[in-house]
Amino acid sequence: MSAAAPTPGEELEFLGRLRLLLADGAFVSTYKFALLRAIADECVERAETLEALPIGIERLGERFVALYWRQAKPYGVGADGPTVVQGQLLQNTGAQAGVLKLVAEEQRSTPLLSELQRDARAWRKLKGSVAQVVKRMPLYKLQTVAGKKVEFLYPERPAEDHISLNPGVAWLFRKYHDLARDLIEVAWIRFIQVLPRNAQLLSQGRELGEFLFGAERKALARVAEVLHAHQGGRCFYCDRPILGAPHADHFIPWSRYPLDLGHNFVLSDAACNLDKRTWLPAAAHLSRWVERNLIAGRALQDAMMPAGMASHLPRTLAVAQWAYSADFASGAATWLGRTRRIEPARPECIMIVARGARSATEAPRRP
Numbered sequence: 397m398s399a400a401a402p403t404p405g406e407e408l409e410f411l412g413r414l415r416l417l418l419a420d421g422a423f424v425s426t427y428k429f430a431l432l433r434a435i436a437d438e439c440v441e442r443a444e445t446l447e448a449l450p451i452g453i454e455r456l457g458e459r460f461v462a463l464y465w466r467q468a469k470p471y472g473v474g475a476d477g478p479t480v481v482q483g484q485l486l487q488n489t490g491a492q493a494g495v496l497k498l499v500a501e502e503q504r505s506t507p508l509l510s511e512l513q514r515d516a517r518a519w520r521k522l523k524g525s526v527a528q529v530v531k532r533m534p535l536y537k538l539q540t541v542a543g544k545k546v547e548f549l550y551p552e553r554p555a556e557d558h559i560s561l562n563p564g565v566a567w568l569f570r571k572y573h574d575l576a577r578d579l580i581e582v583a584w585i586r587f588i589q590v591l592p593r594n595a596q597l598l599s600q601g602r603e604l605g606e607f608l609f610g611a612e613r614k615a616l617a618r619v620a621e622v623l624h625a626h627q628g629g630r631c632f633y634c635d636r637p638i639l640g641a642p643h644a645d646h647f648i649p650w651s652r653y654p655l656d657l658g659h660n661f662v663l664s665d666a667a668c669n670l671d672k673r674t675w676l677p678a679a680a681h682l683s684r685w686v687e688r689n690l691i692a693g694r695a696l697q698d699a700m701m702p703a704g705m706a707s708h709l710p711r712t713l714a715v716a717q718w719a720y721s722a723d724f725a726s727g728a729a730t731w732l733g734r735t736r737r738i739e740p741a742r743p744e745c746i747m748i749v750a751r752g753a754r755s756a757t758e759a760p761r762r763p
């Protein structure tokens with residue numbers, strides 16, 4: 397028997413509690429934001445369920461590393477401006493948050509996250525250490541607001557290797573992921589902005605939101621090279637030869653969901669890339685994209701890994717499934733081609749991506 401979907405009243409209560417939790421001034425570090433974000437993202441990247449959803453603590457550790465990887469780097473004026481001060485932004489009211497120290501230490505020898513992930517031993521060590529911090533610090537303190545604990549997300553039971561989201565919570569985080577992400581990012585930015593010891597760094601004017609949550613641009617040029625060979629130099633969307641600089645395009649737009657995984661990229665010309673903007677591509681593009689990933693996904697994955705881009709096909713397709721379902725439910729348009737040709741999201745999109753997701757999980761995978 398499956399659990400019932402939350403009622404509208406329960407949905408509002410969930411959002412209200414989330415908002416209160418984020419507004420609570422008792423946070424001493426940004427860990428709680430990272431934890432909420434990690435949980436919300438995990439719900440989108442797993443299959444939809446109304447049941448309780450277990451999330452391993454090591455998985456949360458991995459997500460923390462990914463979230464803080466950009467943020468642990470020095471913040472300051474870029475190469476084109478005068479460098480006044482460069483340094484790590486403080487993410488704790490006291491001494492710097494431990495996770496940022498652990499991550500920065502690793503970055504001294506391994507600047508690219510994907511490079512670290514390829515070194516199985518070093519990667520296991522870092523995510524394990526970070527998972528221990530997650531367990532010790534925010535995990536069993538998260539749901540306390542104004543001194544009162546309300547376990548609306550998961551029971552806080554120390555000494556387990558996972559948490560188990562309450563039935564309905566994963567479903568709610570999927571439904572309201574856009575909103576949750578915005579609330580979390582705004583609260584996170586504000587926390588960093590008001591710490592007096594960040595004032596000097598922040599006065600240099602680099603855009604804080606982009607620094608904290610923007611796409612990792614470094615790997616994109618090399619991803620574009622891999623895709624250029626695969627697509628024979630043609631644009632994924634209009635199939636014309638790419639004349640100018642090719643763009644590594646996030647098929648599911650970054651603004652919809654920040655998915656920097658290899659299978660989410662296609663190569664496009666500037667015109668299509670700029671025209672597509674924040675739309676999801678229409679059914680015909682979706683069908684070709686799913687097909688490409690099922691057929692050539694492994695080869696692309698192997699080629700992109702040394703280029704600094706990790707891949708995970710089932711997660712990529714779970715995100716696509718989430719995005720297309722949301723757009724279909726809200727009657728949003730999908731993008732057909734340049735000069736703003738659009739059509740309403742079709743039910744077919746959901747079937748295409750569901751079929752792809754099934755095939756991807758059935759296919760043999762590496763452990």
Ligand SMILES: [Zn+2]
Nearest residue numbers: 631634665668
């Ligand atoms: Zn094109």
